Amino acid sequence: MRIAKEDRWLLLAVCAAQFFIPFMVAGVSAVLPPLGESLGASARELSLLGAVYTLGLVVFQLAGGTLGDIYGRRRVFLFGLSLFSVLALVLGFMQNIDLFITLRLFQGMGAALLSSASLALLVSAAPKELRASYLGVHGVAIYAGIACGPPVGGLIAGWLGWRWLFWGTGMAALAAMCIMIFRVPTEWRMTEKATFDVPGCLLYGGAMTALTFAASCMADDHLVGGLLFLLCLVLLVCFIRRELRSPFPMVDVRMLRRNRVLSLSLVAAFVNYCSFFGMIFFFSLYLQVGRGFSVQEAGLILALQAAVQSLASPVAASLCNRYDQGIISTAGTVLCGLGLLSAAFLDMDSSLWIIAGAQCLIGAGSSIFALPNTTIIMEAAGPARVGQASGLVGTVRTAGMLSNLIIITLTLSLFLGHEPVGKGNMDAFLRCMQMNMVVFGILNLLAVACTLARNRSSSTQADA
Template identity: 35%
Template sequence: MSFATPFMISGINIALPMIGAEFGASAILLTWLSTSYTLASAVFLLPFGKLADIYGRKRIFLAGTGLYTVASLLCALVHSTEMLLITRVIQGIGAGMVFATSTAILTSVYPPSERGKVLGINVAAVYLGTSVGPFLGGVMVEAWGWQSVFLANVPLGLATVALTVTRVQGEWVGSPGDTFDLAGSAVYGVAVVALMTGFSQLPAVRGAWLILAGLVAAAVFVVRQGRIAHPVLELRLFRGNRVFILSNLAALANYAATSSVAFLLSLYLQYIKALTPREAGVVLIAQPIVQCLFSPLAGRLSDRIEARVVASTGMAFTAIGLTMLTLLGEGTSQAYVIVCLLVLGLGFGIFSSPNTNAIMGSVERRYYGVASSMVGTMRVFGQMLSMGTTMILFALYIGQAQITPAYYDRFLVSTRTAFAIAAVLCALGILASLARGRAHALEGPTPAGAR
């Protein structure tokens, strides 16, 4: 699934213009096709991380993979934008279950001395999916339509279930005696939906009200977590654990800065440069290929060198690449775009696995599920912030109109502004990464079947 989910996400970015043409969807509605999936993942990541610690990480992973696979099939069968949005939400729930457990399972199996290497390989699988997604997605969209991108997930999901059942032995349970805080999870979900939906609706007044409601719900959630015996989110993980806090903040900043790059460049290449989906996919493949190559190396380095050094170096390259993208225009060459993507790929490939290694190594093994879900939560929150910023800029510069030649100038201004904001966020992430201090692994692997 580390390959399948990013394959689908990157493939969908290529398919968006065709989906928009078939359903007559506006630029903002097209953005919601990406955002709805991410929002659902964000709502369910943390609760399922806790459920994985209680009932078993492998069990939740299998259930999530099955749900994701079924939802992918349903996405390909719908005949309206509204139904596609609903099935994307279901798909996001399944993805949340997978994201909450995959890193925890790997961390449970391997000792701290090999954790960076294994996480690097896992991240490389993610980037491999992201790499082939734009190209194969472009080929499939042109040959068989946008539905083919969703259908490709079905055999991948079935294969994952089969391999997990037959090859992954044992189960890993971190907190078998805990109870699940359903009420707290519901409040958390309300907070996430209100905050992210409100942010996406700015600068409208209703957006500000939703953000206020989300902040109130978040405050209620935090207070509740501090008072109950078995919280969904262990607040003690944040008390005096500078590595855990700042590593998560660095991840949030990095994903918020980079998650909309493929979306914006896909639109730029197809609308401004008049490339076909397949041609745009060939250009976009440059970034994840570099990420795939450098992530295992960075993971191994983080087993020997402090994560803050490796990860901060990666974020510096990312900031450079984003700054270069602020110069995009109608006359920008494809070669320049590819160079920007190569720099971004180098930066993110160096950053991701060392930062994840630092997060997982800073907590006790009974909290691996929650820590893994926090890794995923920072990713989807960053993606939501990134896409939310894009939606705000589209609303300010383009409104509800479709992206036509009459709006190309406004589209370019909004795109350059988005990249400038992303570069600033990345610079702030570098500060958090450098300030985290030394990372220390707390415990070794959990034996298979541990209860």
């Protein structure tokens, strides 16, 4: 993939930072047992570590894009990266689990600002003919972080202790920040006279907070989870009404209504992430509880999807430079659907090659879909709204993941009740997994329909 010489330092800093975000998520998951033992944390408290980090991501991703447009994308990137890296260093010294959980929320906030600004920076800097290549390298960094998190986190915890995962990540992130400070002096800002929509941000943050806790409460109390989900919908309606009246909205709702290419691409991204995100969850339980694999063996098998995603990103960039991006993204969605379909036929006697094949199809499909679809979104939004568009990309991705978790939580509750997954109810778990694959396959068909409708709208606009 070709990279302009003047942008190499920018790409290095952005991709290094983007590597650390998923690496920290996956790596922390791998060190939860020693971390919990050291801090005296309960299982519930350990589960909150991931939930509050995700909450920080969900609430501030959309705000990060708009803040970058107003105050400068490089400035927001540096603020998010400094918050992320300093808190990683501080977390390595924590002795109290409650304070640890609170700081993870703010680290998620830093990761959200960093993530939104990173995508906007690359799109702003990249020449149009190299945009797909820049986003391809960006995708490699993200998927490499996912793949490296569990094995590297486990090795660090075994050799040096879990605290070194946070210290090492924090020091490496500070190095990336130094690269941006000293080697990338250029600032990108599009709307200097705009003001930040604080009421809109509060409404949106409240809606996403309600959605996050609705997902976590659904298994224990359907009524509370349902009420929180209803609250989320009410706050989202209020947020949309606010954005329609605001002179400087966080999201230009009128633009989404007018620009079918942009809106259909965002819906396709949401539905696509909603369809395949939970595959690792099901495969992990299937391999460890159903088939008797160890944590390490299952982790190596499950790393295959992220590895394929990383390898497929440069291929997707090359295809986008040669062929129509809309067709490429549709093909990627179809590959995800084939992976889901193959997983729907798993049973206790299935060959591991079926799992490997499903992961390869989903890994390749998600990369081949995401890169051209993101490029289409950024181009459709236009230069003046790159920050908003980058925030929307991260928001629909995270919202799709949360929606996927809600579906999984509801179906597990339907088939297993409050029982943990074990050998005694493995048949019920398999039926649940198979039904989810069917539901996710239907969602995948909806994503295909969105990309096809988007492609037709794009062709119509081009002809006009």
